[in-house]
Amino acid sequence: MRRTTTLSAPSPVDGQGDEPTDPALQVHDVSVAFGGVRALDAVSLSVQAGQVTGLIGPNGAGKTTLFNVITGLQTPNAGRIVLRGRDITARTPVRRARMGMARTFQRLEVFGSLTALDNILAAAEFRRGWARDGSDPRRVADDILDRVGLREVAGERVDGLPTGLARLVELGRALATRPSLLLLDEPGSGLDGTESAALGELLVETSATGTAVLIVEHDVELVMRICSTVHVLDFGRLIASGAPSQVQRDPAVQAAYLGAEGGSTATGKGVT
Amino acid sequence: MYSITASGLVVTYATSGIFNFAHGALGMLGAFTYWQLTVAWHVPPLAALALVLLVVAPLLGAVVERVLIRRLYGTSLSVTLVVTVGLLLALIGVANLIWSPVTPRVLKPFFPNSLIHLPGVNVSAHQAIVVLVSLLVAVALRVFLARTRTGATMRAVVDDPGLVALTGTSPARASQLSWALGSSLAALAGILLAPLVTLSILTLTLLVINGYAAAVVGRLRSLPLTAVGGLALGLAESYSTGYLGGDLPNLLRPALPMFLLFVAVVFLRDTRLRAGGRIVGWSPRAVGLGESVRWSSLLLVVALLAAALAPGGLVDFLSSTLAIGFVLLSLVLLSGYAGQVSLCQLTFVGVGAYVMAKVAPGGSAFGILVVVPVCALLGVAVAVPVLRLRGLYLALATLAFASGMDTIFFLNAFGTGGAISVPRLSLPGVDSNRGYLILLTLAFAAGAVGLLSLRRSRVGRRMSALNDSPAACVTLGVGVNRTKLGVFAGAAAMSGLGGVLLGGQEGLVSGNDFQMLNSLVLLLILTIGGASTVSGALLGAVLFSAFPIIAEHVSFLSQASLLLTGLGAVSIGRNPYGIVGEASRRFAAARQAGRGALASVVIRPSPLRDGVL
Numbered sequence: 001m002r003r004t005t006t007l008s009a010p011s012p013v014d015g016q017g018d019e020p021t022d023p024a025l026q027v028h029d030v031s032v033a034f035g036g037v038r039a040l041d042a043v044s045l046s047v048q049a050g051q052v053t054g055l056i057g058p059n060g061a062g063k064t065t066l067f068n069v070i071t072g073l074q075t076p077n078a079g080r081i082v083l084r085g086r087d088i089t090a091r092t093p094v095r096r097a098r099m100g101m102a103r104t105f106q107r108l109e110v111f112g113s114l115t116a117l118d119n120i121l122a123a124a125e126f127r128r129g130w131a132r133d134g135s136d137p138r139r140v141a142d143d144i145l146d147r148v149g150l151r152e153v154a155g156e157r158v159d160g161l162p163t164g165l166a167r168l169v170e171l172g173r174a175l176a177t178r179p180s181l182l183l184l185d186e187p188g189s190g191l192d193g194t195e196s197a198a199l200g201e202l203l204v205e206t207s208a209t210g211t212a213v214l215i216v217e218h219d220v221e222l223v224m225r226i227c228s229t230v231h232v233l234d235f236g237r238l239i240a241s242g243a244p245s246q247v248q249r250d251p252a253v254q255a256a257y258l259g260a261e262g263g264s265t266a267t268g269k270g271v272t
Numbered sequence: 273m274y275s276i277t278a279s280g281l282v283v284t285y286a287t288s289g290i291f292n293f294a295h296g297a298l299g300m301l302g303a304f305t306y307w308q309l310t311v312a313w314h315v316p317p318l319a320a321l322a323l324v325l326l327v328v329a330p331l332l333g334a335v336v337e338r339v340l341i342r343r344l345y346g347t348s349l350s351v352t353l354v355v356t357v358g359l360l361l362a363l364i365g366v367a368n369l370i371w372s373p374v375t376p377r378v379l380k381p382f383f384p385n386s387l388i389h390l391p392g393v394n395v396s397a398h399q400a401i402v403v404l405v406s407l408l409v410a411v412a413l414r415v416f417l418a419r420t421r422t423g424a425t426m427r428a429v430v431d432d433p434g435l436v437a438l439t440g441t442s443p444a445r446a447s448q449l450s451w452a453l454g455s456s457l458a459a460l461a462g463i464l465l466a467p468l469v470t471l472s473i474l475t476l477t478l479l480v481i482n483g484y485a486a487a488v489v490g491r492l493r494s495l496p497l498t499a500v501g502g503l504a505l506g507l508a509e510s511y512s513t514g515y516l517g518g519d520l521p522n523l524l525r526p527a528l529p530m531f532l533l534f535v536a537v538v539f540l541r542d543t544r545l546r547a548g549g550r551i552v553g554w555s556p557r558a559v560g561l562g563e564s565v566r567w568s569s570l571l572l573v574v575a576l577l578a579a580a581l582a583p584g585g586l587v588d589f590l591s592s593t594l595a596i597g598f599v600l601l602s603l604v605l606l607s608g609y610a611g612q613v614s615l616c617q618l619t620f621v622g623v624g625a626y627v628m629a630k631v632a633p634g635g636s637a638f639g640i641l642v643v644v645p646v647c648a649l650l651g652v653a654v655a656v657p658v659l660r661l662r663g664l665y666l667a668l669a670t671l672a673f674a675s676g677m678d679t680i681f682f683l684n685a686f687g688t689g690g691a692i693s694v695p696r697l698s699l700p701g702v703d704s705n706r707g708y709l710i711l712l713t714l715a716f717a718a719g720a721v722g723l724l725s726l727r728r729s730r731v732g733r734r735m736s737a738l739n740d741s742p743a744a745c746v747t748l749g750v751g752v753n754r755t756k757l758g759v760f761a762g763a764a765a766m767s768g769l770g771g772v773l774l775g776g777q778e779g780l781v782s783g784n785d786f787q788m789l790n791s792l793v794l795l796l797i798l799t800i801g802g803a804s805t806v807s808g809a810l811l812g813a814v815l816f817s818a819f820p821i822i823a824e825h826v827s828f829l830s831q832a833s834l835l836l837t838g839l840g841a842v843s844i845g846r847n848p849y850g851i852v853g854e855a856s857r858r859f860a861a862a863r864q865a866g867r868g869a870l871a872s873v874v875i876r877p878s879p880l881r882d883g884v885l
Contacts, residue, residue, distance in 0.1 A: 071747050073747070093747055097747050097749030097750075101747075102747065105744070109741040109744040111736055111737045111740040111741060113739070118736075119737075122733040122737050123748050125734070126748045126750045127749065129750070130750070170744075173748065
């Protein structure tokens with residue numbers, strides 16, 4: 001079986017073979033149309049390794065669609081996806097995952113008939129299957145159970161778990177593939193204040209090991225606290241990018257969230 | 273002709289979102305009722321026609337909707353599949369009880385002696401009527417759905433039943449109406465079709481089933497496309513008779529509709545064709561190795577005792593049960609674990625038995641070395657074109673394969689009505705019936721322990737993952753195709769092996785034993801037992817082989833095994849997990865409650881919704 005160079009995250013990014021300055025992920029001018037509706041309109045953004053990056057916007061702004069384009073579940077009408085300097089627009093979702101991309105889903109996609117532990121174990125076994133790195137799936141899964149705090153419910157079938165915990169199972173499953181780019185679609189919904197704080201800590205920790213984390217989240221307080229950079233989508237357009245404090249003050253962003261008129265002109269303020 | 277039956281199917285599917293596998297049986301019932309009225313009770317044809325099409329058939333459709341279908345809205349696809357297939361068998365069973373299949377019956381064509389002369393061809397008046405009626409039906413349906421208020425409601429129900437309810441219209445009433453209409457159309461097709469063929473319960477049911485191909489061409493929602501599909505099907509049939517001489521077309525022609533169905537399902541690229549749905553919702557926790565070995569040993573002890581002490585009849589019964597049980601294990605693997613629907617499992621069983629009889633007539637165990645790869649390859653050959661299909665479309669494709677194999681292979685390889693003798697494996701100690709029972713027990717026990725170990729293994733987790741969420745698998749770097757192929761190949765090989773065991777038990781097997789309808793019975797019986805459990809397979813096998821024995825003693829039941837199986841399957845609508853599944857679910861729930869409730873919000877897979885007119 002032919003494989004491209006495996007990226008062995010989560011060890012600190014060594015940049016072997018890549019330009020050290022290449023961002024973990026670059027999205028170039030991506031557009032998606034569903035019938036006549038423009039779900040994404042020439043969106044460009046980048047995600048840096050070792051940081052948590054936020055992607056926010058009102059409902060229907062195109063956040064999940066962008067995730068689908070990045071992971072290859074949705075083919076864009078135009079634009080390119082570049083992972084660590086490599087154009088992957090034409091790659092299948094499976095290939096992208098093997099290049100170090102993992103995600104969670106807003107509408108849950110857990111393995112409901114398996115236990116929480118087996119969900120994570122299955123992912124670790126998948127990873128071992130394609131990376132052939134000799135890792136021990138049982139140990140990987142065991143570590144992750146503690147990291148995401150699912151030890152208590154390890155033996156429970158996931159279709160019997162509350163939504164918040166099931167989201168953590170998805171997060172654990174994604175971590176088990178040891179991704180270099182982690183995409184999280186509303187991981188915090190369904191969690192209470194303490195749990196959400198723990199999640200924030202976990203994400204910061206994960207990014208500190210060199211993983212690039214891109215997170216879609218409605219809990220603005222959480223986003224502002226853990227993200228280094230925030231991108232804002234509205235009606236499929238990128239209306240702002242920058243540091244959290246900067247984005248919060250942006251009039252276009254305030255207009256989009258308050259629903260004021262005439263605020264959503266595209267003014268992509270390129271940071272980075 | 274095909275367009276009439278297909279448009280009836282499309283109307284019910286488009287409005288209720290449920291594919292009615294029993295459509296063929298409804299058509300057959302309509303034709304038989306018409307025969308009963310005109311021939312047996314001498315009702316004038318026109319009055320009888322009106323009675324059947326406007327009263328009996330719609331009433332039947334409406335009752336079926338009210339009693340069975342209404343509780344199915346929003347349930348998983350597998351449940352609707354099992355219930356409607358169950359209904360199909362139950363209706364055939366009812367027809368068998370009322371109209372004994374031994375008595376020949378003839379339904380005369382309309383205007384039997386008149387020919388219509390068109391340039392070039394002579395068409396019988398009956399054929400002309402068929403064409404005319406199908407055109408009329410197509411136009412009338414189109415106008416009804418597009419222009420009338422009721423039609424609009426029916427289309428609205430497909431999109432959003434909740435919203436329709438908010439406007440003060442009952443969505444249930446609309447879909448009830450569509451079932452009445454569909455049933456009436458099926459009856460019309462049956463009545464028109466019957467004079468062209470013999471009035472036999474099975475033939476007629478299967479012919480109406482051929483219309484499924486036309487419906488799939490119409491993507492189960494477009495009436496004009498369905499009409500085109502029906503036309504193409506009819507034309508293809510007559511051209512194959514007209515232009516291809518010799519025996520070959522006669523051999524292939526009956527398989528043509530099923531071939532078209534297969535091709536249509538495989539090649540129609542439409543996102544809606546990806547309609548999914550898990551096969552059976554509850555899969556109990558895998559049993560540990562120790563426990564499965566203990567149960568298997570217990571089974572073996574029972575078998576040893578039986579072999580030593582039981583009368584010959586009981587030994588035979590147990591042997592048949594275990595052989596069927598082994599075949600059912602292959603379905604547990606395919607449907608219960610990996611969630612792939614198959615309506616063609618007996619086809620592999622038949623091929624296995626046939627190959628064994630050909631390559632090792634003496635019963636040499638080396639025959640197995642041929643049977644297993646042949647069946648596995650056949651499994652792969654079926655699986656490759658259908659890899660991207662799930663749920664309903666996978667069911668239809670496998671149905672088409674089974675039905676095609678019936679007409680092409682089983683009817684000819686075994687000779688019409690003929691039987692071949694399948695040797696018993698000649699291993700030391702199995703030359704007697706009692707010895708063979710021990711062998712079958714060992715095979716079943718090994719299969720069961722093997723399956724349960726597989727389920728707990730890496731491969732088992734991968735199958736569950738694939739079944740639960742293909743999307744997640746893909747984003748975790750694992751393609752679904754190889755796993756699916758492997759499962760299909762494995763299950764086919766197991767079925768083939770089951771064919772060797774079963775053939776050896778029965779001695780003589782005929783092509784009829786492996787017909788598509790029997791495959792349906794097999795799947796239903798497993799679902800009744802509990803599709804995702806080994807014990808469900810054993811229970812199903814007991815039921816399956818108990819029928820003929822009970823029937824011997826209770827004469828009423830001699831025709832009723834189909835009916836009972838069908839009714840059992842229909843009950844799946846109330847209890848989708850099967851007997852074993854329900855029992856273990858209750859047990860698990862009780863245990864859960866004992867430890868204090870954990871789940872406040874329970875995640876459920878969203879119900880399948882697709883199909884727009």
